[in-house]
Amino acid sequence: MMFARGLTIREAREGLDKGQFSAVELCKHYFQKIKTENKKLNAFISLNEEEALESARLTDQRIKKGSIKSILDGVPLAIKDNLCQKGRKTTVGSQILQDYVAPYDATVVRLLKEAGAIILGKTNLDEFAMGSSTENSYFGPSKNPWDLTRVSGGSSGGSAVAVAADLCVAALGSDTGGSIRQPASFCGVVGLKPTYGAVSRFGLIAMASSFDQIGPLSKNVFDSAVLLSFISQKDLLDATSVGLKWPKGAFLQGLKNPRKIKVGLIKESFGEGLDEKVKAILFKAIEILKDADVELIEVSLPHLNYALAAYYVIMPAEVSSNLARYDGIRYGLSRLSEERKEEVTLEEVYSLNRALGFGQEVKRRIMLGTYLLSAGYYEAFYKKAQKIRRLFTEDFLKAFSTVDFLISPVSPSVAFKLGEKTKDPLLMYLSDIYTVPVNPAGLPAISLPCGFADNLPVGLQIIASHFEDYSLLQFSQFLENLLKGRL
């Protein structure tokens, strides 16, 4: 069995440079494919045909002149629909922004355009990136290409499906508690959540600002490394952005000394709650590492079991604050007609527009966050959660003083059935138990496809220390190569 089908960045580049196809032909090929496949997969919310073909024509001119901008010049990509693209609809999967047209480019979009990449369209997501299955999208759920009765994962489900089904070469998503890694795992693609601060979030519609990070989803590790190298630049428009010091000229050199690598298995993440079949697949990959002389030890992170609870305090608190801007005045849905406008007060306008525009999960998190930040509960919850955040972050950092990487599952199960968890929000939250702790700790982590359980993909999570994104990718490519032909 094979994971990713279709073109990788390197293959697209070679095809374009050797004249096997033009950028316009490649672009048209993808639009043709999207038009037949998207009906069943629902990976894209909107397409960008005219602008994409125009960019492709410019690429073809550059190829003729021998002056391409970068390895990405003419490569068709998809972006999650919470990233602003100037003049294009940016819905964030919500009714409240269903007609919002971005007046500027997100920094990552600008960087991709400057590299000559073609943006085919905007991919589906849970409303405001809140969810683990895309079932919270106002535009309906994306379907898992391996089994159409199952979820794609979320919230970057549309991007994961688009990559897995080869409706684009690679894609961008965003990850607040697993929103790149979990759908990548469910769809059998590579998904990377970079270090907090590695990538500018300017133009990313905010969910929980101290956790949000943009990252790539791709068919192999190399492509994620290429995309990260273009988007991880310091940006004055996002004060938290520091960028990455990327070794120039080499997107990914092979790992020189695997024998010197020491990897820790997170003890708390392989216990109760993990599906036995998933566990067996993960241990097969771990055995392969052992056979390659990588040193493996078990590592305990004693406060990890409190990370999900702490996350579900801090995240909704930030959500309630970030989403206060949706007032139906400067942008967003407004059901009040011009005539009735004089009859209601401003407060009623806010309450009505927000009630109409937001879906259930968004409202639930705003309500929870409003409660947790109110007087009398702030100390007991918000401040307490930030203290626990320090405890498990220090657990991680202590582990990284003895090991280079940590390994855990991405998700407790393979992709679950559509509708299986929609009635119980807490059950849905628990499906992110292994990915969530990474975000409050600000660490980089990857989901690497490592096998199949019941014919559905399983991802392995590899976590590295702050700003070790490059070595994380090197090690992931090392394991990817070891796994080749053994799946």
Place this chain on the structure above:
Amino acid sequence: MKNFDFALKEVRHLARLARLRLSPSEEKQFLKDLNAILKYISKIQEVDTEKIEPLTYFESQKNIFREDAEMKMDYDLDLLIANAPFYDAKKKHFKVHPVFGK
């Protein structure tokens, strides 16, 4: 351990604070959901954090400076204004509802 419980009265108060007009069925649903979530997240109370400082940002985020100069941003003002439900395209301003009374 202290019990954090919601009552319907509190759900209504929170909805008012959050500027969300909830339907009676939503109020009932959220009462149930929020109590279940609160019960789960209350497990953080088990941990002794007496001498622990809250983690609010990382070292890499400390004191990020920039020049005290105008930030150049490439945006389209007409597009920006046109996103408002009520606006004046010529004068380039938003139209808003009365703040006090009707």
